[in-house]
Amino acid sequence: MDDLKETASQTAGPYVLIGLAPWAAGFKIYDHELGHDIAGPNAAGERIRVQGCVMDGMNSPIRDVLMEVWQANANGHFAHPEGGGSVEDGFRGWGRVVPDFETGEWSFESINPGSTGDGHAPHISLWLVARGINIGLHTRMYFADEATANAKDAVLNKIEWENRRATLIAGRHDGELPTYRFDIRLQGDGETVFFDV
Amino acid sequence: MSDGDYIRRNWDRHPPALTPNYKTSVARSPRFPLISLQSTASERTGPTFGHSDIAPGDNDLIHNFAAPGAAAIGERIILHGRVLDENGRPVPHTLVEIWQANAGGRYRHKKDTYFAAMDPNFGGAGRTLTDDTGAYAFRTIKPGAYPWPNRGNDWRPAHIHISVFGQAFLQRLITQCYFEGDPLIPLCPIVRTIPDPQAIDDLTARLDMKNTIPLDTIAYHFDIILRGRRSTPFENRPEGG
Numbered sequence: 001m002d003d004l005k006e007t008a009s010q011t012a013g014p015y016v017l018i019g020l021a022p023w024a025a026g027f028k029i030y031d032h033e034l035g036h037d038i039a040g041p042n043a044a045g046e047r048i049r050v051q052g053c054v055m056d057g058m059n060s061p062i063r064d065v066l067m068e069v070w071q072a073n074a075n076g077h078f079a080h081p082e083g084g085g086s087v088e089d090g091f092r093g094w095g096r097v098v099p100d101f102e103t104g105e106w107s108f109e110s111i112n113p114g115s116t117g118d119g120h121a122p123h124i125s126l127w128l129v130a131r132g133i134n135i136g137l138h139t140r141m142y143f144a145d146e147a148t149a150n151a152k153d154a155v156l157n158k159i160e161w162e163n164r165r166a167t168l169i170a171g172r173h174d175g176e177l178p179t180y181r182f183d184i185r186l187q188g189d190g191e192t193v194f195f196d197v
Numbered sequence: 198m199s200d201g202d203y204i205r206r207n208w209d210r211h212p213p214a215l216t217p218n219y220k221t222s223v224a225r226s227p228r229f230p231l232i233s234l235q236s237t238a239s240e241r242t243g244p245t246f247g248h249s250d251i252a253p254g255d256n257d258l259i260h261n262f263a264a265p266g267a268a269a270i271g272e273r274i275i276l277h278g279r280v281l282d283e284n285g286r287p288v289p290h291t292l293v294e295i296w297q298a299n300a301g302g303r304y305r306h307k308k309d310t311y312f313a314a315m316d317p318n319f320g321g322a323g324r325t326l327t328d329d330t331g332a333y334a335f336r337t338i339k340p341g342a343y344p345w346p347n348r349g350n351d352w353r354p355a356h357i358h359i360s361v362f363g364q365a366f367l368q369r370l371i372t373q374c375y376f377e378g379d380p381l382i383p384l385c386p387i388v389r390t391i392p393d394p395q396a397i398d399d400l401t402a403r404l405d406m407k408n409t410i411p412l413d414t415i416a417y418h419f420d421i422i423l424r425g426r427r428s429t430p431f432e433n434r435p436e437g438g
Contacts, residue, residue: 002281002284002285003283003284003285004281004282004283004284004285004422004425005207005210005283005395005396005399005422006206006207006210006211006283006370006422006423006424007370007372007399007400007421007422007423008210008211008212008372008391008393008396008397008399008400009211009212009370009371009372010212010358010371010372010373010387010388010390010391010400011219011222011371011373011387011390012358012360012371013358013373013387014306014308014309015296015304015306015308015309015358016296016358016371017306018296018304018305018306018320018321018322019294019295019296019321019322019358019360020294020296020360022320022322025305025306025307026306026307027262027305027320029261029262029320029322030251030252030255030322030324031252032250032251032252034246034250034292056224056225057223057224057225057226057228058224060224062225064308068369070239070242070243070244070366071239072238072239078238078239078242079244079245080242080243080244080245080364081245082238082241082242083238083242084238092244093244094243094244116237116238116239117238120237120238123239125239125240125366127366127369129371130225131221131225132219132221132222132223132224132225132226133214133222133225133226134211134212134213134214134216134219134222134226134390135211135212135214136369136370136371137227138240138366138367140239154237155234155237158232158234159232164229186224186225186226186227187224187225187226187227187228188228191227191228191229192227193229193232194227194231194232195231195232195233195234196205196206196208196231196232196233196234197234197236197240197366197367
């Protein structure tokens with residue numbers, strides 16, 4: 001068996017949108033762009049919006065970040081051969097999110113994911129790349145209204161500093177669409193927890 | 198052979214978050230160490246893609262943004278190779294996306310104000326799926342080197358950005374490939390964020406005369422290696438069992 005070594009990461013750079021979200025870079029090159037619809041029209045579960053901002057160490061919004069979302073459906077199944085079970089037709093659980101060029105605010109719509117099993121609170125995985133980020137950052141968003149499940153979550157409990165766990169928990173605001181706020185701080189006060197997965 | 202958990206990432210191969218000679222990294226690098234997790238289903242799964250997601254011509258950057266009958270300007274190249282895991286196993290049917298500057302070193306982006314000319318027939322993005330053997334191929338033009346303000350007179354070597362998914366979200370990777378023989382490679386602060394000289398050499402696409410199309414397009418070869426899985430054939434056989 002070959003013994004190969006993983007290709008080294010390099011920053012996605014300032015022009016990542018050209019490759020991964022050309023519509024956001026301002027031009028049309030593909031008939032079908034990927035990552036716009038996370039849950040699809042047939043997904044069970046509560047429809048939600050998630051919004052936030054990614055901030056750098058000087059508390060400035062990062063306007064050129066690209067995030068990818070990965071999540072289970074309402075039954076805790078992923079759209080993947082090892083995903084634990086079937087998902088609704090059109091459910092991908094994956095999407096791409098880019099912020100507003102002016103404000104750095106981003107948002108996406110999806111469904112509330114289910115738990116994938118005992119000791120796993122519902123959560124959404126996020127992966128961030130941008131100019132100045134040398135290797136993509138993995139984090140997770142948990143739901144403030146799942147406090148009981150969060151308290152038993154194996155990953156949250158792995159974080160030794162209890163006050164840092166709060167950086168992964170998004171507060172809920174009910175409106176026309178229930179909305180969770182998840183700000184991500186790369187550095188400084190309230191630095192978000194990132195994972196080596 | 199069964200599939201075990203994924204092999205831990207070898208962080209010695211990768212750039213650290215904080216690399217002061219690449220100035221933008223200073224305010225965008227977490228100061229606390231990453232929390233190491235035993236991977237869960239969330240990391241061992243990941244998005245899958247099929248041929249309905251892309252179009253056949255998406256991997257031809259010479260034509261995928263060009264007016265009918267026109268073509269992008271520049272040195273015509275094929276960039277091809279395989280996506281493999283650390284065990285040398287092919288990663289089939291995975292999405293590979295690339296983006297790059299045009300032959301003059303200019304990106305199609307409102308924030309790129311370099312005065313190299315735009316090429317109206319070049320978009321600068323392409324995508325494809327690997328085949329059953331993990332092979333991928335793009336046709337494009339060789340991008341130009343370009344200056345950037347980092348330390349006043351830094352120049353990026355010619356490079357193509359590459360994004361790969363693999364079969365698990367923990368395999369997700371974005372990198373850049375460079376071109377054999379480019380004297381700018383060892384000078385570049387972004388290249389030099391990588392501490393391991395072998396890892397840098399592994400980002401260099403090799404001239405591949407065998408796959409050149411004579412009188413048409415020159416070829417470069419570049420393999421992409423993603424994290425592999427442990428083989429655990431004895432996992433359920435305790436001693437004496």
